[in-house]
Amino acid sequence: MSKVKELPGEAVATAVRSPSIGHSARAYTERVRAGDMGALPAVLGLVVLCTAFALARPAFLTGINFANLFTQGAAVTVIAMGLVFVLLIGEIDLSAGFTSGVCAAVLAVTLTNMGLPWYVGVLAAIVAGAVIGTVLGAIVAKVGIPSFVVTLAAFLAFQGLVLVLVNEGTNISINDPVIKAVAQRNLPPALGWALYAVSVLAYAGLQVVRARKRAARGLVADPLSLIAARVGALAVLAGAAVYVLNLERSFNPAFASLKGVPIVVPVILALLVLWTFVLRRTAFGRHVYAVGGNAEAARRAGIAVDRIRVSAFVICSSMAAVGGIIAASRASSVDPNTGGSSVLLYAVGAAVIGGTSLFGGKGRVLDAVLGGAVIAVIDNGMALMQYGASVKYLVTGFVLLLAAGVDALARKRAAAAGLR
Amino acid sequence: MTPLLEARGIDKSFGPVKVLHDVTFSAHAGEVTALVGDNGAGKSTLVKCIGGIHPIDNGELLFDGRPVQVNGPRDAGELGIEIVYQDLALCDNLDIVQNMFLGRERRRGLVLDEDTMEELAEQTLNSLSVRTVKSIRQQVSSLSGGQRQTVAIAKAVLWDSKVVILDEPTAALGVAQTAQVLELVRRLADNGLAVVLISHNMNDVFAVSDRIAALYLGRMAAQVRTADVTHAQVVELITSGRSGDLGLKNGAVA
Numbered sequence: 095m096s097k098v099k100e101l102p103g104e105a106v107a108t109a110v111r112s113p114s115i116g117h118s119a120r121a122y123t124e125r126v127r128a129g130d131m132g133a134l135p136a137v138l139g140l141v142v143l144c145t146a147f148a149l150a151r152p153a154f155l156t157g158i159n160f161a162n163l164f165t166q167g168a169a170v171t172v173i174a175m176g177l178v179f180v181l182l183i184g185e186i187d188l189s190a191g192f193t194s195g196v197c198a199a200v201l202a203v204t205l206t207n208m209g210l211p212w213y214v215g216v217l218a219a220i221v222a223g224a225v226i227g228t229v230l231g232a233i234v235a236k237v238g239i240p241s242f243v244v245t246l247a248a249f250l251a252f253q254g255l256v257l258v259l260v261n262e263g264t265n266i267s268i269n270d271p272v273i274k275a276v277a278q279r280n281l282p283p284a285l286g287w288a289l290y291a292v293s294v295l296a297y298a299g300l301q302v303v304r305a306r307k308r309a310a311r312g313l314v315a316d317p318l319s320l321i322a323a324r325v326g327a328l329a330v331l332a333g334a335a336v337y338v339l340n341l342e343r344s345f346n347p348a349f350a351s352l353k354g355v356p357i358v359v360p361v362i363l364a365l366l367v368l369w370t371f372v373l374r375r376t377a378f379g380r381h382v383y384a385v386g387g388n389a390e391a392a393r394r395a396g397i398a399v400d401r402i403r404v405s406a407f408v409i410c411s412s413m414a415a416v417g418g419i420i421a422a423s424r425a426s427s428v429d430p431n432t433g434g435s436s437v438l439l440y441a442v443g444a445a446v447i448g449g450t451s452l453f454g455g456k457g458r459v460l461d462a463v464l465g466g467a468v469i470a471v472i473d474n475g476m477a478l479m480q481y482g483a484s485v486k487y488l489v490t491g492f493v494l495l496l497a498a499g500v501d502a503l504a505r506k507r508a509a510a511a512g513l514r
Numbered sequence: 515m516t517p518l519l520e521a522r523g524i525d526k527s528f529g530p531v532k533v534l535h536d537v538t539f540s541a542h543a544g545e546v547t548a549l550v551g552d553n554g555a556g557k558s559t560l561v562k563c564i565g566g567i568h569p570i571d572n573g574e575l576l577f578d579g580r581p582v583q584v585n586g587p588r589d590a591g592e593l594g595i596e597i598v599y600q601d602l603a604l605c606d607n608l609d610i611v612q613n614m615f616l617g618r619e620r621r622r623g624l625v626l627d628e629d630t631m632e633e634l635a636e637q638t639l640n641s642l643s644v645r646t647v648k649s650i651r652q653q654v655s656s657l658s659g660g661q662r663q664t665v666a667i668a669k670a671v672l673w674d675s676k677v678v679i680l681d682e683p684t685a686a687l688g689v690a691q692t693a694q695v696l697e698l699v700r701r702l703a704d705n706g707l708a709v710v711l712i713s714h715n716m717n718d719v720f721a722v723s724d725r726i727a728a729l730y731l732g733r734m735a736a737q738v739r740t741a742d743v744t745h746a747q748v749v750e751l752i753t754s755g756r757s758g759d760l761g762l763k764n765g766a767v768a
Contacts, residue, residue, distance in 0.1 A: 308629060313632055314649070375624075375625050376624055376626060377619045377621060380612060380619060380626065381617075383605070383608060384605045384612075384616055387606055387607035387608060388606065390603060391602075391605050392616070394587070394599075395603070395617030396588065396617040396618070455605070455607035456607055
């Protein structure tokens with residue numbers, strides 16, 4: 095602490111000590127008006143899309159389709175979570191899609207061709223991702239080639255690498271029950287509810303403890319009413335989801351029962367909590383934001399900017415590996431197209447639609463999940479409407495452009511409001 | 515009284531260009547020392563030499579009377595020398611507390627200790643009698659130029675600093691904000707810090723400084739008490755390196 099003499103003053107004492115819920119709501123509206131919309135476009139988009147599809151195709155609302163949404167969107171969402179880190183430092187990774195393909199192929203080769211147990215395969219895939227990320231990050235940070243070019247080169251090269259791994263185009267099937275379970279099996283209904291209860295209670299507990307601690311130290315704390323509203327919303331939404339997912343959705347329950355929360359859901363939740371913790375509560379996360387906001391300021395503050403850059407690419411590629419594992423699990427096989435076609439664009443789209451800025455410095459891991467949900471809903475709904483791939487691509491492209499437009503307009507708005 | 519910070523006989527060249535010739539400069543605790551000079555006189559270079567950004571070719575730095583080696587910004591920071599650069603080096607996307615602790619975050623184990631950081635930041639701003647910010651949790655992007663300057667200065671003061679060097683803090687500010695920042699500069703010195711103020715603006719210099727050091731073409735033309743000189747004399751020192759019996763001809767440094 096400085097040796098400066100403490101003068102009486104009330105710098106921030108004028109700020110409201112414990113703002114009411116109305117105060118918080120007003121502050122939020124002000125932020126949105128000023129161009130900081132956060133997750134609002136993604137949430138509104140989800141509501142509009144779901145309503146439209148539900149009206150046009152009642153099948154959209156069935157339990158089986160609801161469960162499908164999660165397994166369909168999981169791989170893209172997980173890849174998007176990793177991309178958030180690279181986008182936060184103002185870079186891009188165009189190779190994340192094929193990185194997931196390469197890592198899925200590594201998994202398939204270890205499991206099927208070499209006959210090793212599932213955990214060795216998973217470890218090998220994630221290590222492969224980390225190595226890829228280290229190489230890409232080192233080239234971007236140390237050599238100074240723009241990430242766009244480096245990862246575009248990797249995008250092409252990794253297509254070749256996948257072909258090499260799967261022997262020029264054969265399809266390697268995956269028979270390991272554990273790996274297949276990730277995207278194909280469900281939690282027992284009771285376990286789903288238990289997980290739900292633990293999550294909601296933990297969320298509520300953390301919020302209350304934090305507010306209490308801050309209030310005890312005389313800092314501005316969230317009022318209990320606001321916390322109750324947040325916890326209540328989470329409890330209702332998640333509760334409804336768990337309830338629906340726990341309903342029987344098999345066409346012939348006597349033959350094979352099909353109910354429960356898909357296993358990918360807790361996987362995504364765990365990753366969401368992990369990376370949100372890293373970004374929001376650790377010095378590393380703070381430095382990621384700093385590098386994205388003002389790399390020169392970060393450097394002068396003594397932050398090892400290059401190390402942060404490389405780490406972001408390592409996280410991105412490792413998460414792409416996890417995405418690849420989920421994709422392989424869902425398809426029960428790996429072929430030259432795993433992680434190809436639209437996977438990368440969907441993943442970038444998911445992050446941006448969720449509210450992560452392409453200009454760096456702004457974004458959350460939650461954005462990837464919300465954006466991933468939007469993408470999954472479009473993909474799923476369009477298929478139900480029996481539109482072909484043509485319309486699906488056109489609509490997804492339009493939505494991505496819309497999201498990037500919202501991002502750019504928000505920045506302009508913020509500049510006009512004197513916020514930048 | 516021994517000056518808190520003293521530079522003696524500093525030489526600095528960039529390749530064939532000799533930027534500083536035998537420069538002697540001192541800053542006292544509790545005083546604002548204005549460092550003036552025309553463009554290219556060597557003000558920023560001198561400051562960067564003190565801050566450890568540029569290694570010096572010749573001469574010595576004394577801190578509190580002891581000779582010290584400053585081989586990088588970290589060394590300067592450890593001595594208690596903080597420089598607020600003209601571009602402020604703030605991250606727009608982080609809030610005031612996050613910026614003030616950037617790179618030196620308090621943590622408990624793995625987790626950031628947000629509450630302690632917020633308290634310390636608030637205390638520092640209070641001690642500087644800063645009343646202009648609405649909340650210390652607002653993003654820097656939402657602050658005005660003067661408020662940003664305030665945050666940058668508060669960030670420098672937070673670290674038990676003894677010498678604060680400000681590079682043209684009012685250059686980009688309006689009238690009211692300039693007054694605010696100058697008031698803050700004065701308060702820093704009144705709180706016992708040695709403040710070095712680089713400025714082009716004679717009004718600012720005469721408003722807050724106790725001493726004036728004038729650089730002319732890489733040489734220290736004179737270092738005088740502000741009360742002993744007039745506006746016109748300082749301008750002469752800046753533009754021609756001498757004024758009456760002051761200045762380079764006499765070689766003396768007051």
